[in-house]
Amino acid sequence: MNAPVPSSEPQVMQTYGRLPIALSHGKGCWVWDTNGRRYLDGLGGIAVNTLGHAHPKLVPALQEQIARLIHTSNYYLVPLQQQLAAKLCEISGLANVFFCNSGLEANEAALKIARKFGHDRGNSSPEVMVFEGAFHGRSIATLSATANPKIHAGFGPLVPGFVRVPLNDIAAVEAALKAHPNITAIFLETIQGEGGVNPARIEFLQALRRVCDQHDLLLMLDEVQCGIGRTGKWFAHQWAGIQPDVMPLAKGLGSGVPIGAVVCGPRAAHVMQPGNHGTTFGGNPLAMRAGVETLTIMVEEGLLANAAQVGAELKAALQQGLAGEIASGGVVEVRGQGLMLGIELDRPAGALLAQAAEAGLMISVTADRVIRLVPALILSSDEAAQIAAILVPLVKAFLAQPKP
Known part of the structure; x- marks a missing residue:
């Protein structure tokens, strides 16, 4: 076994170079x-x-939930959404949560919040600052925010409205803000995952928080991969003693059940109103139960x-x-x-x-x-x-x- 081989699944679209292991x-x-x-x-x-x-604690909880209710829709109250949202707000110190299905969707929603935030302040062409080495997803918008020419190839034209600067360089951030007055949000992974496990330095995160407060910008920290306890705190940015305005989550929140979330602080909590965004599967009872049980078990153990x-x-x-x-x-x-x-x-x-x-x-x-x-x-x-x-x-x- 020296290299990935072509899939033996001819009816499965060949988007992965899989190893021959099932x-x-x-x-x-x-x-x-x-x-x-x-x-x-x-x-x-x-x-x-x-x-x-x-x-042994998660499996019976999910079995019980599957037997009770898997999916309804967001036309109706989903009590487990409030349970999970309350837990996330408690551990993050933020205000409210939108639930979706994946990290890509969480990041996409964050970008919509950034644009709406700008429009609400009279900026008809809002821009978002992003960083070299970033990976935020593979939709057209999150692909455009991502700094990887290999995954850009074949999918242009990319979505405009992104200003890219080096990570951990506050001077470059300040220069970009002067050159691009339409920037309404700064968007980065607290620790870049796909980009090579590159951490944003503590002093850099603290400086970004000060810059966003000074210029009334949204600080949006993508914790899709590094959040939910992975670094030893609930969220990696907590090592810097700061809070973001917008925090996309996914991956570990459901322990394998697909789930995404966007947790917002007061500056961003009410940007989205009915009709601005939505999802069919997001926040369904099974995913919410997985999230509630995951956080509960993490504390217990x-x-x-x-x-x-x-x-x-x-x-x-x-x-x-x-x-x-x-x-x-x-x-x-x-x-x-x-x-x-x-x-x-x-x-x-x-x-x-x-x-x-x-x-x-x-x-x-x-x-x-x-x-x-x-x-x-x-x-x-x-x-x-x-x-x-x-x-x-x-x-x-x-x-x-x-x-x-």
Whole structure:
């Protein structure tokens, strides 16, 4: 198993370069394929399976909900929406929530809020500041906000109205605001995921909050991948002691059940009014129950503290195991926080996806040369040590080969 092969599913649209592995079931941080082989899941469904697989508290709750009510519509009250919204507002300190189905939809709604916010203030051509390395989704608008020419290719013309600047450069932000007076919002991932696990620095986030307050702009923090406890706090921006005006969420909020949310503070809470936005599936009872149960179980099992502690252990084990490669430059950096970690190599690392699977470990490779680890927040210290024990030798062997 050296590289992804074409799908053996001829009736499935070929949008993914899949590995030839079909998974049958999972338990905790482990999954099994249809041939009975076991893998340690360091990918967590791409930061989705917060509680791992087949969690003994989540499964019966979802079974009960499926037997009761899966979907109604937003023509009627959905009491579980208020339950989940209240929990999200409590842990974020923000004001209200719009529910949707995915991170893309949450980001799309955030961009609509930014434009409406501008129009409400008399700006007929509002613009949004975005950042190099960003990834916000694959719809035409979120694709346009994303900084990846590879996924732009073939889909132009892109949506106008975005001003792109370097991450962690407040001088560039201030210069862009002077040059583009129509900017109404600043939109960024607190930690870039697809862009290579690149954190926005604490002092940069704090400076952005001050700039937005000074200029009456919306600070919109995409926490789709880094939120819901992944860094050891509920939301990654909380390490900077700030609050956003708009916060898209998804991925880990439903522990595998599709869900998205846009949480808004007072400045943005009432921008959208009836008729401005909507969704058919968003906020349905099954997704809301998954969100309520996920947050409840996270508190009961102390998963924020676990993410911080076990994530620090895993990061330290990787740094120690790869110390020689870090010194030589083969490993550029091991970075991230909690259970969102990236190992940047000095060369494209896509081949490691299949090599890791062959060794019994599931990972991803993003931004061409960054190994991404986003396992379930229930990961134990022993399992973290196993990830390092599998991955470190693979990286060493990979880097020992001639550089392409």
